[in-house]
Amino acid sequence: MTAPDPLEHSARAKELPGDIATEFDDVGLVLRRWQAACIDGALPPYEELALGSVGRFADEMAVVRLHPGKDSFILRAGPRFSAIAGLSEPAAVLSVLPFAFQRAISGAIDLARPAARPRLALCRSIVDGMVSTVEVLALPLSCRWPGEYFLIFARPRKSQIDLARLLINSTDEGILALSALESVGGETRDYQVLSINNAAARLLGVSAEDMRFRLLSQASAACGLSRLLDECGVARAHGVAAPSLELEYQLGGETVSLQVGVAETDGLLAVTLTDIREIRNRETLFRSLFDDNPVPMYVRQADGGAFLNVNTAALNLYGRGRGEFLALGIADLEPDVAGLPASGERFVRHRTAAGSELDVIEYARNIQVGSAPATLSTIVDITERKRAEDRISFLAHHDPLTGVGNRTTFSQEIEEAVTTAVAGHQPFALLLVDLDDFKAVNDTLGHAAGDSLLIETADRIRKLLRRSDLVARLGGDEFAILLRGALSRADVETLAKRIIQAISEPHAYEGHKLSIGASLGAAIAPADARDAGTLLKCADLALYRSKRDGKGAFHFFEPEMDAEMRDRRELEFELRCADLDRELELHYQPIISVKTGALRGFEALVRWRNPRRGMVSPAEFIPLAEETGMIEAIGRWVLDEACRRASTWPEDLVIAVNASAVQFRQGQFAETISQAVARSGLDPSRLEIEITESVLLADTGANLAVLQRLKEIGVRIALDDFGTGYSSMSYLRRFPFSRLKIDRSFVRDIGSSRESMAIVRAIIGLGANLGIDTTAEGVETGAQLELLRQERCGEIQGFLFSPPVDGTGAAEIIASYRGNEVQVA
Structure with missing residues (x-):
């Protein structure tokens, strides 16, 4: 490996902003995003660029922190960056990297630091005889935490140099590959040139391209060489020593003296031509090429x-x-x-x-x-x-996080197991495992904690199984287990309970004791099903029953579980046939100002009063509506009814309406809102549309266009469940949301969880700095209210003040608040 070559220009390099010479056009997008994030000459903040703006380049990037007196540290690295740098973990000290890669990063940072702008360095290395080049781009960042922060982008160039070919063509020694052509009598009559390097062509006074696949006799200077090769062939045939392999001839008025080397394999001759006059220079060159x-x-x-x-x-x-x-x-x-x-x-x-x-x-x-x-x-x-190839082979059949089998391996194994079981040779049990409370860990401590839980969970399950059994991660927090052999139902149940017990034991993570549970469902082949698809369905129905019955439960598949699924399909049919005007109704939950105690408005929540079933929970019918497409019709009804009802309230009260991701993505969403406002006569500024963070993931450009259209209509936009999964700081910068709603899962634990309190405080502070109101959901106790008041949360809603009420109840609340605002202090 060689030291980095800063700002090296190549024939293929493109000049991009910041005088960065790179082979890749799309690097310009990274630079422009960095420049766009510079405000008033200040470096882009770490939270914005490293956590939200790099988009599809994140896999090729790492964040490096420099701290005086401490080792430079890679805080996190994308998978492609890790593969290029040879990192086995996403975080490590910089010194564990290969020297050349480490030096390239340091070189790029040393250039970027005084310039306060991105700088590029190149890392050269030898891989399988090919000279490879990796571009290393350092982008300086600002950060409120101690140390200096840099975003490091690394990508190998596509072009490589064949070092062996370079060496052969750089030598002054002539090299030919010849095929002997025999006459009818078996004597060699000529030689066909299969390969000739530049040095041999020069020594023979011909063009290498012209001579390739031609006859050696067509080069006038090669006549003596042909005779010499003939003599060598005769000598070999008679088992005697070959004559002196030296040759002299005239070329361009000069005498050329060559030493000729001949190697013969199956009729093919490898011929070397050495200019004896330059032998010492050649030996010096060879020694240099060899030693260095x-x-x-x-x-x-x-x-x-x-x-x-x-x-x-x-x-x-x-x-x-x-x-x-x-x-x-x-x-x-x-x-x-x-x-x-x-x-x-x-x-x-x-x-x-x-x-x-x-x-x-x-x-x-x-x-x-x-x-x-x-x-x-x-x-x-x-x-x-070879290790990398072995790793690729491993990853093709294993989950990269936990090391257990992946979905592909599981699909292959269950198909084979079912075939064997149906043939009457070996019955087996299928267990599906779904973790309880896993999302809460991800929400409060982050994905690193969740990953740690998954790794340890897989290890605990594996320790309880036999060598013949298989555990696979199907995705998220769901695992599958194949128990091969004729186990009794009692044996399967005993194992399931041991798995539940093992998973429920506390998990240690960075000083925290994490507690989760597991729900299991089982099916037996071939008793419950005789094909893989049906068997999976049976186990999934059993798991569904376990999840419904509570945490830490286990069930075998039972035929009546199919009835439950039929009931769900019936509910879907009833929803499709429902008379929305007669069966749907809105309930309203008040929104209270923390500072003044004034009633600010209501959040509208849809309810379905099914003629046969009574009141159906939104948790049951809203997912069904989204799956079937009914959510658009229901959404239009909710908007019309909410706007109509709010138009009868005092003009200082707002109405908040939730928007489904399905509604948001359909092309006429903004027009639907505009029409609802127009029909009701409601001032658009009194309507607030609540969207979840997941709504924003699908299509950035389309999302921003819809948000902008809603802003033009005049309605307010709130970001609901903020902080629970996919928050993008870039959205807060690119679109002026009216409100951030703090999810009830954080509010519930603020009195007992330091992490939840920190998240709530951060969201309120972020909203204050950006001029965005904040509303806390699910406030149920005075202690929660007091903590939110201390943090200067803007507004609150929850059972502490009122559960959702019907239209009459909302009117009563409005009447009670007019001129008699409650004190929340």
């Missing part, structure tokens, strides 16, 4: 295998001193060698001085050292490549 070559090389005797010479790169590879190495034989490197290796290319395993094994490719070539035959070997270490 970054590719490991050694020369050994052709007959005995003893080493004659070795370069520094080979000494470093095998971990030996020069004298020690030259005292070895080939068998010391390759204990399993069967005879001396022949010339050419071969894959072999070598051993270092420390006893570790290397997977290498040896490129061997016969040469002359003095008058004795020898072999020059070039070694390419492919140990890491």
